[in-house]
Amino acid sequence: MIKRFIARNAPGYIFLSPWLLGFFLLALGPILASLYLSFTKYDMVSDPRWVGFANYEYMFTRDRRFWKALEVTFTYVALAVPARLIMALSVAMLLDKGLRTIGLYRAIFYLPSLLGASIAIAILWRQLFEQNGVVNQVLAVFGIEGLAWITNPDTSLYTLVILAMWQFGSPMLIFLAGLRGIPRDLYEAAEIDGTPKWRQFTRITLPLLAPVIFFNLVLQTIESFKTFSSAFIISNGTGAPADSLLFFTVYLFNEAFKFFRMGYASALAWVLLLIIGAFTAIAFLTSKYWVHYENERD
Amino acid sequence: MAGLTLRNVGKRYGALSIIKGLNLDIHDGEFLVLVGPSGCGKSTLLRMIAGLEDITDGTVAIGNRIVNDLPASKRELSMVFQSYALYPHMTVAKNLAFGLQNFKMPKAEMERRVAEAARILQIEKLMDRKPRQLSGGQKQRVAIGRAIVREPQLFLFDEPLSNLDAELRVQMRAELASLYARLGTTMIYVTHDQVEAMTMASRIVVLRAGKIEQVGTPQELYTRPQNLFVAGFIGSPKINMLQAKVDRASGEAVATVPGLPAFSLPTLPSADDGLTLCVRPGAVHIGAGEVMTQGTIRLVEYLGNESLLHIALSSGQVLLVSDNGKTSYRSGETISIGFDRSDLHYFDAAGQRVEPIQNESRLQ
The missing domain is CATH 3.40.50.300 (P-loop containing nucleotide triphosphate hydrolases)
Structure with missing residues (x-):
């Protein structure tokens, strides 16, 4: 029986092995260590000191910045995920129209996503939305006096939402593949029946794309909860102005590497993990009501 | 409607x-x-x-x-x-x-x-x-x-x-x-x-x-x-196509098809030297017909209500013959087959149908 299990599954595990090895040798240890550290006070100089649930207690009862970080992150996720998915789907649908140079466009549109996580783009973004940045110069042409988008706490988060929207490349490619998978003749049949384009979209495209939408939603939600580098660069690593860019990860980073409160930062990390886990679980639990799988067996 | x-x-x-x-x-x-x-x-x-x-x-x-x-x-x-x-x-x-x-x-x-x-x-x-x-x-x-x-x-x-x-x-x-x-x-x-x-x-x-x-x-x-x-497209099994040379030297058009005896053609509105003669498998009979020849059975496809025989002529060309399926044949067997000229379809060198003007010709 064991022999058969090995024979049947060995190729899969062999292909998985780089990740499995990476996980067990490089990730699992630190993960478990961080769980332990989250119950300690640890400043990286002296030994960790066991404090039980004190970190968690402080976090939920007394730490106002923790709640602020949650607020910023949740607002961002709530805006950036739908914005990016809508953008990605819109561009994918345009590309799906069968342009001759589709390969080129796909590459061009994917480019921001490749660059997106990089520091350079975040710096560029900051320059675009500065008081004297390109955005305000363009607005000035139309006689509109722009705000200091990034230094104004009311608008700073939205500049990051726009940056997120612009990095639609990877969900767009997945949507494009999904759209390509919907048989053309379903649309042709709908066309002959006089189905308006909007109804074709809502009654055919969306339901048949649901598994892909679901996949992208889960992936992008996780991604957005973890947003770090753009927020870190644009806020100069502080979450400023007025903590309006205090993303959870920025807060965590500061606690860990600025104030060397490793125990507390580990606790923050575990709370973030639980939040992401909870959202993913909710997505999976609700998926049976809105995701239709072609090969599902009843 | x-x-x-x-x-x-x-x-x-x-x-x-x-x-x-x-x-x-x-x-x-x-x-x-x-x-x-x-x-x-x-x-x-x-x-x-x-x-x-x-x-x-x-x-x-x-x-x-x-x-x-x-x-x-x-x-x-x-x-x-x-x-x-x-x-x-x-x-x-x-x-x-x-x-x-x-x-x-x-x-x-x-x-x-x-x-x-x-x-x-x-x-x-x-x-x-x-x-x-x-x-x-x-x-x-x-x-x-x-x-x-x-x-x-x-x-x-x-x-x-x-x-x-x-x-x-x-x-x-x-x-x-x-x-x-x-x-x-x-x-x-x-x-x-x-x-x-x-x-x-x-x-x-x-x-x-x-x-x-x-x-x-x-x-x-x-x-x-x-x-x-x-x-060739309509009809199953597929129609048999025979390349014929037409000799008009004697005043009468005579068709020569490799593997078949020469036979006279009806009057056709075509002066081409080469014609394609087609005959449906069901119109080729075993042991009967105006134009007869011998052939060797290469393959027998028994379908119940009929048998489809693949019969090689001496020229090597294979004719499909549809038989009623009541007699059993073996491959390798030599049999005589024939067809009536009225069952032939005539096509000129360009592949277009030519219709006989009259059907009076005799077998030579």
């Missing part, structure tokens, strides 16, 4: 011409089958009629109305696709009703039509199922049902039976024929299967490389194919 008129209809993709100047009148209430080999343009032509492809040249008129620029939905037609094109996330009932919802139809009327279609196609028990829970034949019924509920003036079928297994295909063929008899609506049916074409059509259009080779009833196509292509 409506007839259809095609005038100089053409379809080009850049420099590539798929359909070339077609002229065709499809009568009101006719079951017209477009048949031809892969790539002959039959599906493209159907899609042009449906409004799914632009018409590059000429005009298509449904009834008296030219529909070139009319969107598919305004042409009052229904189409059944080879892949069924059922919406996988909707139940059968919803699939049937989906198209009707676009026409602002009263709910009661919609329900009546869906129920009627379900009754005609005997799919009432499947109404709550999703397409993945249906067999191929059931899916095809639902696809046809979706076409029926529209009550269109024209039905288009794009190889609807190609995805079904042989037995089901025969069954659905009969059902489609009876559906046609019941509805009497004009139907245009595309297939590459000449048996489907022969069994269902009022008239058949044989297409090749974007051109019409012949239009006619199944009998006309079978008994008077206009050219070698149609002769």
Whole structure:
């Protein structure tokens, strides 16, 4: 029986092995260590000191910045995920129209996503939305006096939402593949029946794309909860102005590497993990009501 | 119901011409089958009629109305696709009703039509199922049902039976024929299967490389194919083709076919030195006929009601002979076979049919 299990599954595990090895040798240890550290006070100089649930207690009862970080992150996720998915789907649908140079466009549109996580783009973004940045110069042409988008706490988060929207490349490619998978003749049949384009979209495209939408939603939600580098660069690593860019990860980073409160930062990390886990679980639990799988067996 | 008129209809993709100047009148209430080999343009032509492809040249008129620029939905037609094109996330009932919802139809009327279609196609028990829970034949019924509920003036079928297994295909063929008899609506049916074409059509259009080779009833196509292509395409088992040299030295036209005795030809309106003579496998008889020869059986295909014999002549050419299946033959056996000259089809060097002017010639 064991022999058969090995024979049947060995190729899969062999292909998985780089990740499995990476996980067990490089990730699992630190993960478990961080769980332990989250119950300690640890400043990286002296030994960790066991404090039980004190970190968690402080976090939920007394730490106002923790709640602020949650607020910023949740607002961002709530805006950036739908914005990016809508953008990605819109561009994918345009590309799906069968342009001759589709390969080129796909590459061009994917480019921001490749660059997106990089520091350079975040710096560029900051320059675009500065008081004297390109955005305000363009607005000035139309006689509109722009705000200091990034230094104004009311608008700073939205500049990051726009940056997120612009990095639609990877969900767009997945949507494009999904759209390509919907048989053309379903649309042709709908066309002959006089189905308006909007109804074709809502009654055919969306339901048949649901598994892909679901996949992208889960992936992008996780991604957005973890947003770090753009927020870190644009806020100069502080979450400023007025903590309006205090993303959870920025807060965590500061606690860990600025104030060397490793125990507390580990606790923050575990709370973030639980939040992401909870959202993913909710997505999976609700998926049976809105995701239709072609090969599902009843 | 409506007839259809095609005038100089053409379809080009850049420099590539798929359909070339077609002229065709499809009568009101006719079951017209477009048949031809892969790539002959039959599906493209159907899609042009449906409004799914632009018409590059000429005009298509449904009834008296030219529909070139009319969107598919305004042409009052229904189409059944080879892949069924059922919406996988909707139940059968919803699939049937989906198209009707676009026409602002009263709910009661919609329900009546869906129920009627379900009754005609005997799919009432499947109404709550999703397409993945249906067999191929059931899916095809639902696809046809979706076409029926529209009550269109024209039905288009794009190889609807190609995805079904042989037995089901025969069954659905009969059902489609009876559906046609019941509805009497004009139907245009595309297939590459000449048996489907022969069994269902009022008239058949044989297409090749974007051109019409012949239009006619199944009998006309079978008994008077206009050219070698149609002769070879229509009829199963395939017609036998013999290359003949014509000698007119004696004043009478005498045909010489390798492996056969020379025999006189009827008077033909063709002066070509080479002709192609065709004879259906069923018209070649064992041990009888005006023109007789010996041959060796290479292969026997026993089909129950008939046997199909592959018989090699002395020239090496193999003739197909359809026998009644009552006698058993073995391969390797030498037998005599023959045919009557009245069963021959004559084609000139260009492959066009030539009709004998009189049939008085004698066997030499």
